[in-house]
Amino acid sequence: MQLSLTRPDDWHLHLRDGDLLEAVVSHSASHFGRAIVMPNLKPPITTTAAAVAYRESILKALPANSDFTPLMTLYLTDKTSPDEIKLARTSGVVFAVKLYPAGATTNSQDGVTDLFGKCLPVLEEMVEQNMPLLVHGEVTDPEVDIFDREKVFIDTILIPLIEKLPQLKVVMEHITTQDAVRFIESCNEGSVAATVTPQHLLLNRNSLFQGGLQPHNYCLPVLKREIHRQAIVSAVTSGSKRFFLGTDSAPHERQQKECPCGCAGIYNAPVALSLYTKAGALDKLEAFTSFNGPDFYGIPRNKSKIKLIKTQWKVPESYTFASGDVIPMFAGQTLEWLPSSFL
Numbered sequence: 001m002q003l004s005l006t007r008p009d010d011w012h013l014h015l016r017d018g019d020l021l022e023a024v025v026s027h028s029a030s031h032f033g034r035a036i037v038m039p040n041l042k043p044p045i046t047t048t049a050a051a052v053a054y055r056e057s058i059l060k061a062l063p064a065n066s067d068f069t070p071l072m073t074l075y076l077t078d079k080t081s082p083d084e085i086k087l088a089r090t091s092g093v094v095f096a097v098k099l100y101p102a103g104a105t106t107n108s109q110d111g112v113t114d115l116f117g118k119c120l121p122v123l124e125e126m127v128e129q130n131m132p133l134l135v136h137g138e139v140t141d142p143e144v145d146i147f148d149r150e151k152v153f154i155d156t157i158l159i160p161l162i163e164k165l166p167q168l169k170v171v172m173e174h175i176t177t178q179d180a181v182r183f184i185e186s187c188n189e190g191s192v193a194a195t196v197t198p199q200h201l202l203l204n205r206n207s208l209f210q211g212g213l214q215p216h217n218y219c220l221p222v223l224k225r226e227i228h229r230q231a232i233v234s235a236v237t238s239g240s241k242r243f244f245l246g247t248d249s250a251p252h253e254r255q256q257k258e259c260p261c262g263c264a265g266i267y268n269a270p271v272a273l274s275l276y277t278k279a280g281a282l283d284k285l286e287a288f289t290s291f292n293g294p295d296f297y298g299i300p301r302n303k304s305k306i307k308l309i310k311t312q313w314k315v316p317e318s319y320t321f322a323s324g325d326v327i328p329m330f331a332g333q334t335l336e337w338l339p340s341s342f343l
């Protein structure tokens with residue numbers, strides 16, 4: 001048995017840089033046509049010039065015959081200027097601007113401290129340029145319980161934001177809660193959408209503690225209760241155009257995960273497509289993986305196809321690269337659908 005899908009895109013991907021970029025990029029390039037590449041490097045990609053240079057290094061790291069296309073993003077700071085947004089638009093290679101609330105996640109220390117106080121002129125220019133805002137949707141107030149940070153972000157930032165700028169295109173990245181699903185469904189289709197990761201679709205917060213602390217299941221926003229996971233599954237299998245594939249594949253070397261203060265991020269690029277099939281409703285899969293994303297971003301769907309073959313395969317325990325080991329999501333487990341090469 002096999003499934004044929006229009007070649008999918010990944011609308012939320014961390015490719016890193018240097019040795020790690022070289023190590024991981026082919027895992028994404030072998031399954032996906034395009035990917036929205038996150039800008040949270042050290043230092044972050046805050047200018048169009050830096051995005052153009054980063055794009056060049058990604059293209060250089062690709063296998064020779066690959067036609068994978070990186071879609072670049074800018075990292076929003078308190079100091080980003082409206083002119084930078086104009087430059088981004090004219091470059092033709094920057095497709096979105098990413099909002100990291102300062103301190104919310106990996107490499108977010110240069111992020112935004114006060115969105116409405118500092119970034120309104122930039123957001124207005126983004127409306128002008130039809131440039132989407134991608135959000136890591138969590139508040140950073142240490143008083144707010146970590147499991148509530150997404151809901152509080154919706155109530156205190158996202159709802160006021162779309163009231164102020166109803167024409168701004170917004171993607172709520174890596175949604176984790178029933179609250180986020182309801183919020184997205186309440187917004188205008190075509191203006192506000194969400195990406196869904198394999199981990200938030202398949203795992204609940206028990207996976208963090210199953211038989212002991214499981215650092216390779218730790219990501220941000222942190223996994224939530226089962227009722228929230230079920231809401232995410234319903235959203236993805238409903239056929240709604242507002243939800244699309246964004247793996248949030250976020251490689252960290254093993255030592256950075258298995259240590260006293262481990263990094264947040266799950267490496268799922270090699271297994272993501274297989275894992276999304278586990279949500280069920282395979283008849284709805286192609287819209288989620290291959291149609292809803294390009295339709296929202298206003299770019300053409302891919303023309304080529306990829307096959308998923310129904311056969312059992314074992315996920316490697318780890319990938320060993322020159323730069324160190326990276327442990328994939330579902331390491332050592334058996335999966336049912338194997339993505340094959342392009343048709």
Ligand SMILES: NC(=O)N[C@@H](CC(=O)O)C(=O)O
Pocket residue numbers: 014040105106136218219220221248250251264265266
């Ligand atoms: N998701 C994560 O847990 N980590 C991401 C950052 C992010 O997407 O928030 C990373 O860059 O490692």
Ligand SMILES: [Zn+2]
Pocket residue numbers: 105136173174220221
């Ligand atoms: Zn994030």
Ligand SMILES: [Zn+2]
Pocket residue numbers: 012013014038248250
């Ligand atoms: Zn991410």
